[in-house]
Amino acid sequence: MTGARRRILVIEDDPETAEQLVDFLETRGYATDLAADGNEGLRLAQSAPYAVIVIDRMLPGIDGIAVIRRLREAGTVTPALIVSALGEVDDRVRGLRAGGDDYLVKPFAFVELLARVEALARRSATVVKETVLRVGDLELDLVSRTVNRGGRAVELLPREFQVLEYLVRNEGHVVPRAMLLEHVWDLHFDPTTNIIDVYVGRVRRKVDSEQAYPLIHTIRGVGFCVRAPR
Amino acid sequence: MLLAKALRSSTFKFALVSIAVFGAVVIALFGYVYWSTAAYVLGQTDSAIAAERGSLHRAYESSGHGGLVAAIEQRLADRRFDGFYLLADPSYSVIAGNLSQWPSMLKESGEGWSQFNSDAPKPDASADRVLLRARYETLPDGFHLLVAKDIGDARRFMNGIYGVLAFTVLFVFLLAAVASVSVTRRTVGRIESINATSRAIMESGLGRRIPLRGTHDEWDQLARNLNSMLERIEGLMGEVKQVTDNVAHDLRTPLMRMRGRLEKASIGRREAEGDQSLISAAIADLDDVLRMFSSLTRISQIEAANRTAAFRTVDLAEVAAEVVELFDAAAEDKGGHIRVVDGEPVLVSADRDLLFDAMANLVDNAIKHGRAAGEVTVAVGRNDGGAVIAVADDGPGIPADEHLHVFRRFYRLERSRGTPGNGLGLSLVAAVARLHCARIDMFDNAPGLRVELHFPSAAEYPERGQGIANEGVAP
Numbered sequence: 001m002t003g004a005r006r007r008i009l010v011i012e013d014d015p016e017t018a019e020q021l022v023d024f025l026e027t028r029g030y031a032t033d034l035a036a037d038g039n040e041g042l043r044l045a046q047s048a049p050y051a052v053i054v055i056d057r058m059l060p061g062i063d064g065i066a067v068i069r070r071l072r073e074a075g076t077v078t079p080a081l082i083v084s085a086l087g088e089v090d091d092r093v094r095g096l097r098a099g100g101d102d103y104l105v106k107p108f109a110f111v112e113l114l115a116r117v118e119a120l121a122r123r124s125a126t127v128v129k130e131t132v133l134r135v136g137d138l139e140l141d142l143v144s145r146t147v148n149r150g151g152r153a154v155e156l157l158p159r160e161f162q163v164l165e166y167l168v169r170n171e172g173h174v175v176p177r178a179m180l181l182e183h184v185w186d187l188h189f190d191p192t193t194n195i196i197d198v199y200v201g202r203v204r205r206k207v208d209s210e211q212a213y214p215l216i217h218t219i220r221g222v223g224f225c226v227r228a229p230r
Numbered sequence: 231m232l233l234a235k236a237l238r239s240s241t242f243k244f245a246l247v248s249i250a251v252f253g254a255v256v257i258a259l260f261g262y263v264y265w266s267t268a269a270y271v272l273g274q275t276d277s278a279i280a281a282e283r284g285s286l287h288r289a290y291e292s293s294g295h296g297g298l299v300a301a302i303e304q305r306l307a308d309r310r311f312d313g314f315y316l317l318a319d320p321s322y323s324v325i326a327g328n329l330s331q332w333p334s335m336l337k338e339s340g341e342g343w344s345q346f347n348s349d350a351p352k353p354d355a356s357a358d359r360v361l362l363r364a365r366y367e368t369l370p371d372g373f374h375l376l377v378a379k380d381i382g383d384a385r386r387f388m389n390g391i392y393g394v395l396a397f398t399v400l401f402v403f404l405l406a407a408v409a410s411v412s413v414t415r416r417t418v419g420r421i422e423s424i425n426a427t428s429r430a431i432m433e434s435g436l437g438r439r440i441p442l443r444g445t446h447d448e449w450d451q452l453a454r455n456l457n458s459m460l461e462r463i464e465g466l467m468g469e470v471k472q473v474t475d476n477v478a479h480d481l482r483t484p485l486m487r488m489r490g491r492l493e494k495a496s497i498g499r500r501e502a503e504g505d506q507s508l509i510s511a512a513i514a515d516l517d518d519v520l521r522m523f524s525s526l527t528r529i530s531q532i533e534a535a536n537r538t539a540a541f542r543t544v545d546l547a548e549v550a551a552e553v554v555e556l557f558d559a560a561a562e563d564k565g566g567h568i569r570v571v572d573g574e575p576v577l578v579s580a581d582r583d584l585l586f587d588a589m590a591n592l593v594d595n596a597i598k599h600g601r602a603a604g605e606v607t608v609a610v611g612r613n614d615g616g617a618v619i620a621v622a623d624d625g626p627g628i629p630a631d632e633h634l635h636v637f638r639r640f641y642r643l644e645r646s647r648g649t650p651g652n653g654l655g656l657s658l659v660a661a662v663a664r665l666h667c668a669r670i671d672m673f674d675n676a677p678g679l680r681v682e683l684h685f686p687s688a689a690e691y692p693e694r695g696q697g698i699a700n701e702g703v704a705p
Contacts, residue, residue: 107520159555185552189528189587193594195560202559221517 007031007048008117011041011055011067012083021054024110025117038062045071050078051121054113057084057095065098072099079120083108111222112176119170119179133168136228138207138215140168149211159184160203167216167226176223200224241417245410249403256402260395267391271384272363276343279365282313283377290369298375302326313379314348314362320372332374333364341367345381361385420449424456436464473526480522484515491515525654532584532661544585546576546610546617553589554608557597565603568593576610576617578685580666588662591655592621592681600625600678615687622680633672659683 012018022032035041038061057064082100133140137150147154177196204216289301305311316327364378427440440453495508561568596606600623609620637660669684
C-alpha cells in the first residue's frame, strides 16, 4: 500500500480536533492532508487522489454536505466519512443521501474512526469475489454457509454465521459494535446495553473454545477483531 | 376611548360593512315595493278614466254633440259618478262640466295625460283643492273634452306607505347600529380578557389562567383550550426542569469521579501503570456520560418532530424474532431463556430502527430485572384490529403505583439502583410509542411484569400526532 492508498484528506475546522486526528492517523501509517474550510477541502479533494476523505459536517464557507455533493457532481468518487456533532437520527440520512459513505457522531473513539476509515479504504480497493474465507485454521464456506475449524464442523445459527463472516472479512481490523449492528442487523443506533458483546461472546464460545488459539478478540470500549497469531 | 377601540376593531369594521350592504338591499327592496304600489294605484285610476272616456265617446258618436252634453249632464246629476268632466269649444269656453275653466297649461297641446290641482268642488262637497288626474283631447270637430278623477286619496295613501317604509329603514339602521356596537363591545371585551391574561403570563409566569364565564359558548371553548394548552406547557416546563435537575445530578456523579481521578494523577508522581489505570477509568466514565448524553438527545429528537418519513411497513413478528435472537445469548448467560409466542406476521407502519430499539429496551429490562434463570416471552398479535407487542417476565414485577413513574426520564426503582442503566430506557420506549401513536400498558404478570404496546388499528391511524397530546401511558 503506497501513495494514494495510504493518503487521507481531513477537512476539519477545529484546530485541536484536526491536530489530534492527523496525529492519530499518522501514527497508524497514513499520510494526511488537512483543510480547515470547505473551499480548501474541495480544492484539495479534486487536486490529488485520496483513499478516504474525513469531513466535518459543519464547516465555515461551504458545509460538509455541500462539499460532498459538489465532489460527487464533479465525478470524484473518493469514499467520504462524515463526522458530525449533530444528532444522528435525521442528519445521518441527509449526509448519506448527499453522497457520504459513512457517518460518525462526535465524540467518538479514534479507534472507531480508524476502523471506519480502513473499511472505506478497503472498499475503494478491488473487491474479490470469494467462496471460501480462511483465517488461521478457520474456514467459512460462503456457498454452503458452513464453518469448520481445524477440520471440525462448528454449528452456527444463520445470524451467527453473518457475524463471523463480517468479522472475518475485516480480518486484522477492528470492527466497532455499531458497524457490526449496521452491517449484520441493518440497524442504525448505538445500543445502550452490552447486548452485542454478549452475542459475539456466544459466537466466540462456539468458534474458539477448546482450540489451540483464540481468533475473535474484544477491543475494549470499541468492538471486535478477528486475528490469527503469526 | 371604547369608541376609538371599537373603530380599530376588525369586528366593528366588519359590522359596518354588513350594515352598509344590508341597508342598501333593504332600501332597494322598499323602493321597489313603493314604486310597484304606486304604479298599481295609478293604473287603477287610469283605467277608470279610460272607461268613462270610452262611454262618452260612444255617446258622441251615436248622437253627436247633444248626446255628449247630455251624457255629461247625466253623470253630473248622478251621485254615483265621482269624476270631473269638461267640454269646451275650440276657443276653450266651457260648454258643459263641473270644472270652471279649461286648465291653462293644457291649451295648445292636443291630447294626453296630466295631473293638476284644481279648486273645483269635490263631488262629496268637502272643501279644499283637489288633485286631479286628467285625460284631455280635441274632438274631430275642434271641441275639447277632459275626463278627470280625484287622486288625492291615492296620493295620501302613497305618502302613508312612503312614511312607513322610510321609518322602517331608519329603524333597521338604528337596530343594526346598536347590535353591531354591542357585539363588537362583547367580542372586544372577551378578546381583551384573553389578551390581558396573555400579557400577565408574559410578565409573571405560566400560573395564570383565562377566566371562564360558564356560558359554554365558543369563547368559553377558546378560553378552555388555551387554558389546557397553558397547562400542558406548564407541565412540560416542569418536566424539563425535572430532567435538567436529573441530568445535572447524573452527570455530576461521573464528572466528579473523573475530576477526582485526574486531580489525583496530576498531584501524584508519574508512574506508567497507575496513570494507565486512571486514564482508562476516566475514559470509561466519560463514555458513560456520552452514552447518557446521546440517549437523551435521541429521545428528544424522537419526541421533537413527527419523524414519520422513515415509516415503512414492518412485520412485528419478524422484528420480535430478531430481537429475541439477539438477546438469546444474554438470557442464556443468566441461566434463563427467551422465546417468541405466536409468530404470525403482523404488519404495521413503523420506523424499524426505533421499533427494534424500543423492543430491545423492553427485552433488556425483562432479562435484567426478571428472575435469574427465569423465562422472558415476547408475544406479537392483534387486538381489536390493532397490533400488540407484549413483553413479559416472571420476576418481582413493579408495584402498581410505580407504573406511571417508570417512563419518566432517569426514574429508577429503589431496588435497581445497583444494576447498570441510566433510567432512560423506558423513556425511549415511551417516546417511540408516542411517535407510533401506540399505547403502553403495564400489567402484573403474576408473577412478574407484562408490558404491552398497543398500536392503533389502521382505521385510527390518520390522526397522527393526536396521540402525542394524551400520553399513551395507562396503568
